Amino acid sequence: MGTDxxxxxxxxxxxxxxLRESAEDMRRRESVAKATCAGCPFVVRCLESELEHGIGGQWGVRGGMTAKERQDLIRTRRQAAVAALVTDVEVA
Known part of the structure; x- marks a missing residue:
């Protein structure tokens, strides 16, 4: 996209x-990055690709989410998958 x-x-x-950014500067930078992602036609593909790296492979803003947001999403998806498996076992 031609961004830094x-x-x-x-x-x-x-x-x-x-010279490191403050927490407030980081939030501002991440907000600008997320806004840039929101206008990208590949945002969903980018997010899904990034999620394949797992919890430990998350850095920066990708797919419109921060690394922490993606880590939380991975955890939520894993918990939902485990819950579905447990429900399937209990029903069977």
């Missing part, structure tokens, strides 16, 4: 502490 990688991932880990 820092929009999606923030400053690199080796950025000196005094």
């Amino acid at each position: 990688l820092e929009l999606w991932f923030g400053a690199s880990d080796d950025t000196p502490a005094h």
